[in-house]
Amino acid sequence: MNKKPVSKKKLLGTPYFIWSVLFIIIPLCMVFYYGLTDKSGAFTLENVLAIALPEHAKALWIALGLSLIATVICLLLAYPLAMILCNKKTGKQSFIVLIFILPMWMNFLLRTLAWQTLLEKTGVINNILGFFHLPPLSIINTPYAIVLGMVYNFLPFMVLPIYNALSKIDSNVINAAKDLGANSFQVFWKVTLPLSIPGIISGITMVFIPALTTFVISKLLGGSKILLIGNVIEEEFTQASNWHLGSGLSIVLMLFIIVNMVLTAVFDKDGEGSFL
């Protein structure tokens, strides 16, 4: 009696299951197919090994370096912010939306472009610095500007998971630690920080992957002189039309993504630090 409705309910998932096979699994298989074959369709590792060519390796190293720096800065900025937001009890939900979701309604490209206006030699920031007789900043079209763009665009993806993990901590645990004589530093180091690790790991994933693979931020703020691995892949697809090479390099990127997914799965078993 009880079995029939259950199987009927499972059927409700059919559209999504078909959809995810068709538009998630098969496309990924296609990337692997293109990446592991040459133009005649024969198996080759050449496209993947092309990452070792100097120009590609350099792009990957720069991308890795800049995205690591951006991830660390995001973490350092986001953790205190998440803690402050967590202690604020009143109207926090709408405040968080205001701070982090609302900016998405201003187009991402325009927001990033606006940093050009702010950072330019005669831009807003240098005018303000000049007013206080401070030396001008000239970071536009340098790696610094790219890091800034990454931090600016991806900071919300670090704050939200950490905030979610922190807000799930039972205040009794913290009170117990205090009762047992821990000072506020010990409470943070021994209780709050370990309990928020799922959020931190998921935040790192959410920032590191988009930063590593971006081609837009480097193009808009790096003055097209600095090529990241994302730029190389994008050009293979849109200009050079060498899909095999582009797919091969994407496979290399996916290795980093898989490592990240495994880390998330290990540290965040229950999805505690989820983004939403």
Added chain:
Amino acid sequence: MIKTTAQKIYIVLIFIFLYAPIATLMVLSFNASKTRAKWGGFTLKWYSALFRNDDIMQALFNTLLIALIASVVSTLIGTVACIAIMNLKKRSRAVVIGITNIPMLNAEIVTGISLMLLFISMGLKFGLGTILLSHITFCIPYVILSVMPRMKQMNPYTYEAALDLGAGPVYGFFKVVFPEILPGVLSGFLMAFTMSIDDFIITHFTKGAGVDTLSTKIYTEVKKGIKPEMYALSTIIFMTVLILLLLVNRRPAEKKK
């Protein structure tokens, strides 16, 4: 006391960091000079020029149409899928959730090129249709992730009680389950809509020549210089959403009093 002041200053600084570019764009929309670099006096001419610019209006229409269809379809598929996922056995549930996470954890550029390769091999004509298929694909996970927690919180016996009392499965779902998960469905819908509007990378790889959304239009304009009408349009969009948000947030506050 010092601590709370420091906290306030920190929040204000982050706020400035996040909103300085937005303020800049708003100021530029009133700038009479056509270049970004200098201030040429206050003007409203870009706002009137905006409505006469057919290209931008067409891109705006495409963007809104895609976002609306993509978020409605992904909300339907995602919500229904959640019911099914809840009834799966533990292991198959883990597999489905894992697959659902792929578009969120994978790099957008990889998702973009993978869909591009799929559409090419299927022989689909690149255009609004391919953009729509891709947007639905990356929107569904947001819906599932916001509906799922609501489903888990629900007491499963209320639905069974409704069935015992004679409600049909569909009637029971809409009377008992749906009101419970509605907040999750709504936030999933809004999330999907926002993500679709703001997307550039996936659209970039799956759009055809001649079809533009606002994002791709801006990207092609970057080299020639962004038309000031674009600043005017994004200011209008931003202010509309801000006002809507303030109105929505205000109502429950008044109720509490």
